[in-house]
Amino acid sequence: MSRKKRRRDRQQKKVEKRKKKAQTSSRSSRRQAVVDVSTPSVGDKGGADLENARGASKLPSKPTKKTRGPVILKVRNLRTDFHTPNGVVHAVQGMSFDLHKGEILGIVGESGSGKSVTNLSLMGLIRKPGVVTADTLEFDGQFLQNLPDAQMRKIRGKRIAMIFQDPMTSLNPFLTVGDQIAESLELHENMSTEQAIKKATSLLEDVGIPDPAGRVHQYPHEFSGGMRQRVMIAMALACDPEILIADEPTTALDVTIQAQILELLKRLRDQRGMAVILITHDLGVVAGSCDRVIVMYAGRIAEQNETRPIFKNPGHPYTAALLKSIPRIDSSGKGELHPIEGMPPDLSKTLVGCPFEPRCEHREASCKTTIPQLQAHGSTGLKACDVAWNKKG
Numbered sequence: 233m234s235r236k237k238r239r240r241d242r243q244q245k246k247v248e249k250r251k252k253k254a255q256t257s258s259r260s261s262r263r264q265a266v267v268d269v270s271t272p273s274v275g276d277k278g279g280a281d282l283e284n285a286r287g288a289s290k291l292p293s294k295p296t297k298k299t300r301g302p303v304i305l306k307v308r309n310l311r312t313d314f315h316t317p318n319g320v321v322h323a324v325q326g327m328s329f330d331l332h333k334g335e336i337l338g339i340v341g342e343s344g345s346g347k348s349v350t351n352l353s354l355m356g357l358i359r360k361p362g363v364v365t366a367d368t369l370e371f372d373g374q375f376l377q378n379l380p381d382a383q384m385r386k387i388r389g390k391r392i393a394m395i396f397q398d399p400m401t402s403l404n405p406f407l408t409v410g411d412q413i414a415e416s417l418e419l420h421e422n423m424s425t426e427q428a429i430k431k432a433t434s435l436l437e438d439v440g441i442p443d444p445a446g447r448v449h450q451y452p453h454e455f456s457g458g459m460r461q462r463v464m465i466a467m468a469l470a471c472d473p474e475i476l477i478a479d480e481p482t483t484a485l486d487v488t489i490q491a492q493i494l495e496l497l498k499r500l501r502d503q504r505g506m507a508v509i510l511i512t513h514d515l516g517v518v519a520g521s522c523d524r525v526i527v528m529y530a531g532r533i534a535e536q537n538e539t540r541p542i543f544k545n546p547g548h549p550y551t552a553a554l555l556k557s558i559p560r561i562d563s564s565g566k567g568e569l570h571p572i573e574g575m576p577p578d579l580s581k582t583l584v585g586c587p588f589e590p591r592c593e594h595r596e597a598s599c600k601t602t603i604p605q606l607q608a609h610g611s612t613g614l615k616a617c618d619v620a621w622n623k624k625g
């Protein structure tokens with residue numbers, strides 16, 4: 233056997249060993265899911281079936297300048313239930329939306345509204361007792377429903393990457409950041425360790441880590457919170473994903489670092505043309521970064537639209553209430569803030585009316601008994617409300 237072939241075999245064995253290790257390591261198993269996306273749901277569609285939304289045919293079928301490219305991810309009637317000893321928690325109740333190439337789509341909503349579960353479901357990362365169903369989960373022409381886990385693993389991390397909500401629990405404290413970034417490069421791109429560490433160093437440079445050649449050999453605890461957040465971004469970007477899902481990437485960071493991270497995401501979107509789903513509860517972050525916005529309430533879409541009309545002309549009372557609860561520099565009022573009274577509904581109870589009804593200033597008798605379906609709002613939006621502002625015109 234030639235020396236070259238022996239070296240190639242050694243390299244191959246090393247990659248296989250690393251693949252096995254990655255599959256069995258606690259970090260990987262923590263992220264692996266027991267998912268059933270096979271069974272289309274029946275009954276209530278959560279008002280979120282885009283094609284069937286009243287007036288949705290009026291929405292532009294071609295991407296607007298805000299939505300940039302063609303659809304890369306199509307989600308229809310996504311549902312996630314957790315079968316707990318205390319009953320079934322309906323965490324996501326019929327989400328339908330499109331993500332376009334090169335756009336930043338914000339997902340906002342109160343804590344517990346289902347932002348993270350929606351995206352973990354897309355990634356195939358919901359574990360038992362969670363059960364995911366969907367009519368369509370289509371990524372770049374490929375249906376993700378029923379995809380064997382081995383194939384899903386090839387997409388996850390490589391073509392669709394996620395920055396998890398808590399960087400400290402997502403980074404392994406026992407491995408250097410370089411090794412952690414290199415892991416997916418060796419796994420998905422068949423790079424040698426040397427090549428992968430070189431690429432990891434350049435990724436750290438891309439995300440603005442000073443002295444990347446030295447830092448690549450350091451451990452997560454040697455990095456500040458903002459730097460760890462950047463390391464997570466570098467890890468997610470390692471394989472040049474087409475979609476980046478960033479779950480609260482700037483929470484707990486000071487405003488300067490927050491602005492730097494958001495600028496970085498925008499720059500990378502512009503340079504690489506990737507689509508970004510940006511999950512946040514911060515409307516300021518949405519205003520500064522997103523092309524379009526989905527407002528979630530109780531596991532459903534309350535409203536979706538381009539960013540400007542969401543702020544200028546909200547169609548759903550929940551969106552309007554959220555806007556009134558944050559300080560705005562363009563406010564013509566006295567600058568008073570109005571917290572939203574009451575609590576979101578218990579997701580284990582069967583819904584009979586509008587989920588926002590107990591807290592809504594505009595509610596009418598019918599809101600208690602009718603679950604509002606998505607309908608067109610303006611020329612670009614959808615809202616799940618039959619009552620508020622409809623009478624005007």
Ligand SMILES: Nc1ncnc2c1ncn2[C@@H]1O[C@H](COP(=O)(O)OP(=O)(O)OP(=O)(O)O)[C@@H](O)[C@H]1O
Nearest residue numbers: 314321323342343344345346347348349350513579
């Ligand atoms: N493993 C689980 N078992 C039972 N319920 C769960 C599980 N994971 C999530 N949930 C429930 O699903 C709902 C949605 O949770 P999710 O984490 O998506 O909220 P979120 O919008 O991301 O909130 P936050 O802004 O706090 O991150 C919550 O009611 C949560 O309690």
Ligand code: SF4
Nearest residue numbers: 586589592599617619
């Ligand atoms: S349907 Fe009724 S309760 Fe629900 S948001 Fe609209 S007005 Fe409020």
Ligand SMILES: [Mg+2]
Nearest residue numbers: 347348349397
């Ligand atoms: Mg979350």
